[in-house]
Amino acid sequence: MSVESVFPRLEPLLPSISKPIQYVGGELNSTVKEWDSAQVRWALMYPDAYEVGLPNQGVQILYEILNERDWILAERTYAVLPDMEQVMRTHAIPQFTVDSHRPVGAFDVLGLSFSTELGYTNMLTALDLAGVPLHSADRTDEHPIVLAGGHSAFNPEPVADFLDAAVLGDGEEIVLAISDVVREWKDEGRPGGRDEVLLRLAKSGGVYVPRFYDVTYLPDGRIEKVVPNRPGVPWKVAKHTLMDLDAWPYPKNPLVPLAETVHERFSVEIFRGCTRGCRFCQAGMITRPVRERSLQGIGEMVQNGLDKTGLDEVGLLSLSSADHTEIGELATQLADRYEGSNTSLSLPSTRVDAFNITLANEFSRNGRRSGLTFAPEGGSERLRKVINKMVTEEDLIRTVAAAYSHGWRQVKLYFMCGLPTETDEDVLQIGELAKKVIETGREVSGRKDIRCTVSIGGFVPKPHTPFQWAAQLDHETTDERLRKLRASVQSDKKFGRAIGFRYHDGKPGTIEGLLSRGDRRVGKVVEAVWRDGGRFDGWSEHFSFDRWSEQAALALAGTGVDLDWYTTREREYGEVLPWDHLDSGLDRDWLWEDWQDALDPDDSIEVEDCRWTPCYDCGVCPAMDTDIQIGPTGQKLLPLSVV
Numbered sequence: 001m002s003v004e005s006v007f008p009r010l011e012p013l014l015p016s017i018s019k020p021i022q023y024v025g026g027e028l029n030s031t032v033k034e035w036d037s038a039q040v041r042w043a044l045m046y047p048d049a050y051e052v053g054l055p056n057q058g059v060q061i062l063y064e065i066l067n068e069r070d071w072i073l074a075e076r077t078y079a080v081l082p083d084m085e086q087v088m089r090t091h092a093i094p095q096f097t098v099d100s101h102r103p104v105g106a107f108d109v110l111g112l113s114f115s116t117e118l119g120y121t122n123m124l125t126a127l128d129l130a131g132v133p134l135h136s137a138d139r140t141d142e143h144p145i146v147l148a149g150g151h152s153a154f155n156p157e158p159v160a161d162f163l164d165a166a167v168l169g170d171g172e173e174i175v176l177a178i179s180d181v182v183r184e185w186k187d188e189g190r191p192g193g194r195d196e197v198l199l200r201l202a203k204s205g206g207v208y209v210p211r212f213y214d215v216t217y218l219p220d221g222r223i224e225k226v227v228p229n230r231p232g233v234p235w236k237v238a239k240h241t242l243m244d245l246d247a248w249p250y251p252k253n254p255l256v257p258l259a260e261t262v263h264e265r266f267s268v269e270i271f272r273g274c275t276r277g278c279r280f281c282q283a284g285m286i287t288r289p290v291r292e293r294s295l296q297g298i299g300e301m302v303q304n305g306l307d308k309t310g311l312d313e314v315g316l317l318s319l320s321s322a323d324h325t326e327i328g329e330l331a332t333q334l335a336d337r338y339e340g341s342n343t344s345l346s347l348p349s350t351r352v353d354a355f356n357i358t359l360a361n362e363f364s365r366n367g368r369r370s371g372l373t374f375a376p377e378g379g380s381e382r383l384r385k386v387i388n389k390m391v392t393e394e395d396l397i398r399t400v401a402a403a404y405s406h407g408w409r410q411v412k413l414y415f416m417c418g419l420p421t422e423t424d425e426d427v428l429q430i431g432e433l434a435k436k437v438i439e440t441g442r443e444v445s446g447r448k449d450i451r452c453t454v455s456i457g458g459f460v461p462k463p464h465t466p467f468q469w470a471a472q473l474d475h476e477t478t479d480e481r482l483r484k485l486r487a488s489v490q491s492d493k494k495f496g497r498a499i500g501f502r503y504h505d506g507k508p509g510t511i512e513g514l515l516s517r518g519d520r521r522v523g524k525v526v527e528a529v530w531r532d533g534g535r536f537d538g539w540s541e542h543f544s545f546d547r548w549s550e551q552a553a554l555a556l557a558g559t560g561v562d563l564d565w566y567t568t569r570e571r572e573y574g575e576v577l578p579w580d581h582l583d584s585g586l587d588r589d590w591l592w593e594d595w596q597d598a599l600d601p602d603d604s605i606e607v608e609d610c611r612w613t614p615c616y617d618c619g620v621c622p623a624m625d626t627d628i629q630i631g632p633t634g635q636k637l638l639p640l641s642v643v
């Protein structure tokens, strides 16, 4: 049965809302298929506004892979802004996809990609607008399977009540496997209803279905155990790892937004994974091992993306792009290829060494030298040892000297506040470092207009990292430390004006901490916040700490646990963590030893990168049957044929 578009009802309302262009779809390279021609239909959601969600690579990749199959249809939906939500409620317009404006509730699967936990309330808005019951337990065969992926899905427990399923890791292959299971079940006439299709997914071993696991608690509030409650459901659900990235050169047809979005460039992911071993970094830990694309593969993706989109900026993305084994060759060859054209290349530089300046110089051949960003993360050498980010002050100064002497005028330094064992003194060191950077810049360039921006984020301990056991710093102390740092920088007449200072207050980090390391009891808090009006919690203009803390107190009353218990409490080795049954491949004992080394950095040795040193047995490769895939291949970019 065909499903009607809501657009005829929506269109007359668009002039009354802000940013109507975000809801009309029709982007270049978007896909619209006949509803009836598909056997399995996916609505893919990035739970943030269109302007943030559209550039998301993960959604674009899955959208294309699914739509390449003639029996699958995939459309996109985004979080609607609060004014649009009101209009939709008033006029009874359901959550819709932007491709064909079909109601999300009519699809077989609603797949959500969570890159941050602060998108959870937006999921509830979408479910509610779609007419899908918020709780998985209340849904029937008529409702889509609500499935989460993305980095936050490595601990989906705080939203377990609202999800039917979650998948960990790379989505390319598993979305097709899920589609197969759903198609088979539908072809058979939906035997056993919703429970059966979820059971089939759970038994496949690659999909986590929270309802098939019971969680019990100890009197002190900690988890006692997590146990499967159905035969055939695995005790642990493993992440997915895509090998041979060159065989998956997606997106091949990148979407070109009609409205302004946060990134106006075409991005090519040059490798996946990172093994540098920064202890705070969840992305690095859960995406192991490193898998590189070849130079040819990247070259083809860059040219194809430019041809298909008409964009003139290409970003070479990954967790630490300068670490690609052939980044030097890639930079030179791409810069040669596009020299004299309008195409500009960019590389998010995060590593602090002089090599990055050579790269940055190559990449800026065609453009302006605006600013360079480096991320020492910790202000003092001691703290950088704690987090296993072995950047010496000398490295940093040498690098910025090279940058300023090559004509760069602005350097941005990124740090975190609230790292384990941190003291006021460590944070004050950030200011001292910034002053040395300015001094060096003035010296080597002979100019006075040197600027350095210090950007600071609050540290949030994340699951599947060595810091998963750490106590999070309370937001009051975080803010106090940053106030002292700002005062010390600004009181220095010689440097104060040359140093820009950017930080957000510590409160959103505390809520992110609750949602990152929470268990199923936190679901009540998420729902209460949403019912109280919580929306777009990742946006400072919408986020309300008071709402979260008040609702957390109410929702958790009588449980013996509270906001502090989830955030500022250090965990012990023996505690069952809410995500222990979700397998990222990392060996728990390896993580624990690494955590102990962090607490005693003088007695430990640096964990090096297993790309260049022998394997140090983090556990991922044997557990996931994967291996590191890196160059150098010694190959060159294929020449482009001149038309």
Ligand code: SF4
Pocket: 275, 288, 289, 290, 610, 611, 615, 616, 617, 618, 619, 620, 621, 622, 627, 628
């Ligand atoms: S198992 Fe060894 S080679 Fe694989 S990611 Fe871990 S340390 Fe590196």
